[in-house]
Amino acid sequence: MSKFEATGRTLDEAIETALVSLGIRRDNADIEVLNEPNQGLLGIIGNKDARVIVKMKLEPAQYLQSYLQELLQYMNVEGSVVVGEDDEKLEAEVSGSDVGSLIGRRGKTLSDLQYLLNVIMRRQFAGLNKMIFLDVENYRSRREKTLTQLAKNVARKVIQEGREQALEPMSPQERRIIHLALHDLPDITTYSDGEEPYRKVVIAPS
Amino acid sequence: MKQLLEHIAKGLVDEPDQVEVKQVESERLIVLELKVAPDDMGKVIGKQGRIAKAIRTVMNAAAIKENKRVVVEIVQ
Numbered sequence: 001m002s003k004f005e006a007t008g009r010t011l012d013e014a015i016e017t018a019l020v021s022l023g024i025r026r027d028n029a030d031i032e033v034l035n036e037p038n039q040g041l042l043g044i045i046g047n048k049d050a051r052v053i054v055k056m057k058l059e060p061a062q063y064l065q066s067y068l069q070e071l072l073q074y075m076n077v078e079g080s081v082v083v084g085e086d087d088e089k090l091e092a093e094v095s096g097s098d099v100g101s102l103i104g105r106r107g108k109t110l111s112d113l114q115y116l117l118n119v120i121m122r123r124q125f126a127g128l129n130k131m132i133f134l135d136v137e138n139y140r141s142r143r144e145k146t147l148t149q150l151a152k153n154v155a156r157k158v159i160q161e162g163r164e165q166a167l168e169p170m171s172p173q174e175r176r177i178i179h180l181a182l183h184d185l186p187d188i189t190t191y192s193d194g195e196e197p198y199r200k201v202v203i204a205p206s
Numbered sequence: 207m208k209q210l211l212e213h214i215a216k217g218l219v220d221e222p223d224q225v226e227v228k229q230v231e232s233e234r235l236i237v238l239e240l241k242v243a244p245d246d247m248g249k250v251i252g253k254q255g256r257i258a259k260a261i262r263t264v265m266n267a268a269a270i271k272e273n274k275r276v277v278v279e280i281v282q
Contacts, residue, residue: 025220025222027222067213067217070213071210071213071214074209074210074213074268075210075264075267075268075271076268076271076272077271101267101268101270101271102267104263104267108263109263109264109266109267112259112260112263112264113260113263113264115256115260116214116217116218116257116260116261116264119218119252119257120214120217120218123217123218123219123220123249124217
């Protein structure tokens with residue numbers, strides 16, 4: 001568990017130093033006072049600094065799990081949250097029978113909620129250098145399969161007809177999936193055209 | 207709805223104790239007024255309103271479940 005020991009002229013100063021070092025907020029901190037500060041005689045002799053140990057109550061993965069679980073409750077969504085973690089990312093997976101409203105039209109709610117979670121987690125843990133990924137009932141992996149299939153079908157048609165074709169507007173993540181799916185095909189190039197949020201991938205013969 | 211917006215706002219700001227949400231509700235419409243500490247205004251709005259937009263998307267998703275429309279106003 002992450003903790004930090006700090007000293008300061010006042011208790012607040014010591015606590016603040018420890019919070020900044022851990023990169024967390026006071027409400028996610030357990031504070032143990034080791035020494036009360038002591039203004040010695042005439043403020044000269046026997047001055048003693050405050051000394052505290054501050055512990056992180058919830059590590060990032062736990063915090064994300066409980067934050068998201070509480071969010072579902074306020075949204076009246078019955079679902080459970082599991083968070084996985086590795087060196088680069090935190091992955092939150094929501095499952096349940098009633099979680100469709102978290103996905104939204106073409107995954108819009110899902111990607112906006114993922115964005116919010118990234119901002120919130122960075123605010124709560126200043127030193128956090130991991131991306132936060134959110135998935136609901138495997139929507140992203142299912143969507144990735146669909147998009148890859150779509151890309152290949154359209155690419156085949158483009159090669160046959162020798163004419164470029166634009167797909168429907170997609171988010172940057174979705175466009176990336178298309179580019180990657182066709183990356184290895186020698187007869188095809190892909191590029192994006194238009195302005196967000198209407199930017200689309202164009203598949204063209206090379 | 208009120209609790210949901212409070213939960214999101216508290217995650218974003220530096221001073222969660224100063225987050226206040228007022229809810230006015232009619233048959234089809236919910237209006238939520240979000241108030242935060244002056245220094246936290248930018249934290250709930252974001253560059254080019256990106257955070258505020260994302261908040262509204264999530265609030266809308268919750269409102270649709272209740273068959274309502276929701277308006278989020280960020281007030282001073």
